[in-house]
Amino acid sequence: MALNDLVAVKRNETGIALVLETLRHEFGERLQTGRSVREQHGHTTTYLPNQMPDGVVFPENTQEVQKVVRACAAHHVPLIAFGTGTSLEGQVNAPGGGISLDMSRMNRILAVNAKDLDCRVEPGVLREELNRDLRDTGLFFPIDPGANASLGGMAATRASGTNAVRYGTMREAVLSLTAVMADGEVVKTGARAKKSAAGYDLTRLLIGSEGTLGVITELTLRLQGIPQAISGGICPFPSLGAASRAVIATIQMGIPVARIELVNALQMKAINLHSRLDYPESPCLFLEFHGSDASVAEQAELFGMIAEEEGGGPFLWTTVAEERSRLWKARHDAYWASYILRPGAKGLSTDVCVPISRLAQCVAETEADIAESGLVAPIVGHAGDGNFHTLVLMDPEDPAEIARVEAFVSRLNMRAIAMDGTCTGEHGVGQGKAAFLPHELGHGVDVMRAIKQALDPNNIFNPGKTITGGRIAADQD
Incomplete structure (x- = not known):
C-alpha cells in the first residue's frame, strides 16, 4: 500500500x-x-x-x-x-x-420481535442506542466493534469485534436487508425466518460490500438473550507465544468463551498509562465468559488451569459488573491509549486475520518486523478469531518514515495471506487494502x-x- x-x-x-x-x-x-x-x-x-x-x-x-x-x-x-x-x-x-x-436521520428502531429474538432497524441506528432500547426486553445485540458505529455501516463493512468468537460477525447477525440499488429500485433480500434456501444469498452479497453495490435502508437483526451471569478478567503471560497457545487450547477444548483478547507488552504499557492502571506490562489476555453463575465460574477456573500450564497467571477474574466495565473500558480505549507512546504522532491502524493455529507465529514475526523497522506499533487482537490489529505511530511529515510504514504494512498483509489468512479481518478493503485483494482471492476478484x-x-x-x-x-x- x-x-x-x-x-x-x-x-x-x-x-x-x-x-x-x-x-x-x-x-x-x-x-x-x-x-x-x-x-x-x-x-x-x-x-x-x-x-x-x-x-x-x-x-x-x-x-x-x-x-x-x-x-x-x-x-x-x-x-x-x-x-x-x-x-x-x-x-x-x-x-x-x-x-x-x-x-x-434514518435512525428509527422499527420493530422488536422479542419472542423471535430479532428486530428491524434503520441504518442510522447506533449500536449502543439499540442495546439501551433492548435492555428491558432481556435481549441484546452482541456485535461490538468498539466504536459506537451505525448498524448500516457495520453491515456494509461486515463488522465484528470482541464478541465475535462466541456470537459471530455481522454476517451471522443480519437476517435480511432492504437496499436501494443503482437503478433506484428497492430490493428486500429476505424475511425474518432464521434460515432460507430460496435463491441466491443477496443478504450476504451486500454485507461487506462497503457501499459499492447498493445503499442499505433497513436491517433485520438477530438478537441474543442477556446472559444470567458474566465473569471477566485479565491474565498475564511470559510471552506472546504462551498467550497464543493458551488461546488455541481454550478454543480446542470447547470452552464457550465470549471474548478473548490478546494485548502485547507495549500495548499494556500504553493501557496502564492511559487508564491509570497497574496491570503487568507483559503480554496479557482479557477474557469474558457468559452463562449461568455456575458455568461462568467453571469456565474461568478451566481457563486458569490452561494459563498455568503455559506459565501464565495468575488469572484475576470477577463477576462484579463495575470491575468488568473498568477492565473492558481499558481494552476498548487501547486505540487512544497508544498515542501516549508517541505524542503528536499520526496512527495507521491496520488488521489481518489468520487461522488461530498460526496466530502465535504471525504475531511473533510481526513484532520482530516492527523492531527491525524501527517503528513504534503496539498490537492488540481478537485472539479467538486469529484477528489482530497493529497501530503504527508515525510522523506524517516524514516521507522516509511513511515509506517504512507502508513497506511494513505490505509485508504484514502478505504474511497473513501466505499463512492462509486474510489482509483484513475487520477493517475492510476500501482504498487502503485494495492492492492486496488480488493476491488473496486471485480470479475471485474478476x-x-x-x-x-x-x-x-x-x-x-x-x-x-x-x-x-x-x-x-x-x-x-
Whole structure:
C-alpha cells in the first residue's frame, strides 16, 4: 500500500453541478455544501488523505434515498453512503467528488420481535442506542466493534469485534436487508425466518460490500438473550507465544468463551498509562465468559488451569459488573491509549486475520518486523478469531518514515495471506487494502468485478474502492 496506489476517479463536473441543483430543490437545507461539513464526510480515521464530496444529503426514509440515487444515476455522479465515519481504510472518501449520503436521520428502531429474538432497524441506528432500547426486553445485540458505529455501516463493512468468537460477525447477525440499488429500485433480500434456501444469498452479497453495490435502508437483526451471569478478567503471560497457545487450547477444548483478547507488552504499557492502571506490562489476555453463575465460574477456573500450564497467571477474574466495565473500558480505549507512546504522532491502524493455529507465529514475526523497522506499533487482537490489529505511530511529515510504514504494512498483509489468512479481518478493503485483494482471492476478484458491473454498470456507488482500487489490481486488467 502506498499513497500513489490510490485510484484516481475522474470528476464529472457537469453532472455534479446538475445533481447539486436537483438535490437543492428537493432537500433544501438538508443538502449541505459547506467546506467543514464536506471535510467531515471525507474524514477517515487513517493517514490516507481526506477526499471531500461536493455535497452532503441527509435523507429521512427509503423513498428519499431513491431520489438521491436516481439523480446520481441519471448524471453518472458518485454516491458514497456515510454512517458515523469510523471506517479505517478510506471507505468514506470521495476520490471523484460527488454526493455523500449521511444516514444519521434514518435512525428509527422499527420493530422488536422479542419472542423471535430479532428486530428491524434503520441504518442510522447506533449500536449502543439499540442495546439501551433492548435492555428491558432481556435481549441484546452482541456485535461490538468498539466504536459506537451505525448498524448500516457495520453491515456494509461486515463488522465484528470482541464478541465475535462466541456470537459471530455481522454476517451471522443480519437476517435480511432492504437496499436501494443503482437503478433506484428497492430490493428486500429476505424475511425474518432464521434460515432460507430460496435463491441466491443477496443478504450476504451486500454485507461487506462497503457501499459499492447498493445503499442499505433497513436491517433485520438477530438478537441474543442477556446472559444470567458474566465473569471477566485479565491474565498475564511470559510471552506472546504462551498467550497464543493458551488461546488455541481454550478454543480446542470447547470452552464457550465470549471474548478473548490478546494485548502485547507495549500495548499494556500504553493501557496502564492511559487508564491509570497497574496491570503487568507483559503480554496479557482479557477474557469474558457468559452463562449461568455456575458455568461462568467453571469456565474461568478451566481457563486458569490452561494459563498455568503455559506459565501464565495468575488469572484475576470477577463477576462484579463495575470491575468488568473498568477492565473492558481499558481494552476498548487501547486505540487512544497508544498515542501516549508517541505524542503528536499520526496512527495507521491496520488488521489481518489468520487461522488461530498460526496466530502465535504471525504475531511473533510481526513484532520482530516492527523492531527491525524501527517503528513504534503496539498490537492488540481478537485472539479467538486469529484477528489482530497493529497501530503504527508515525510522523506524517516524514516521507522516509511513511515509506517504512507502508513497506511494513505490505509485508504484514502478505504474511497473513501466505499463512492462509486474510489482509483484513475487520477493517475492510476500501482504498487502503485494495492492492492486496488480488493476491488473496486471485480470479475471485474478476467475479466480484462482474457482479459490480451487473449491479452498478455506471460505477456510481463508492467508486475507487474495494475491487476497483489498487495498482496491483489495475495491472491485472
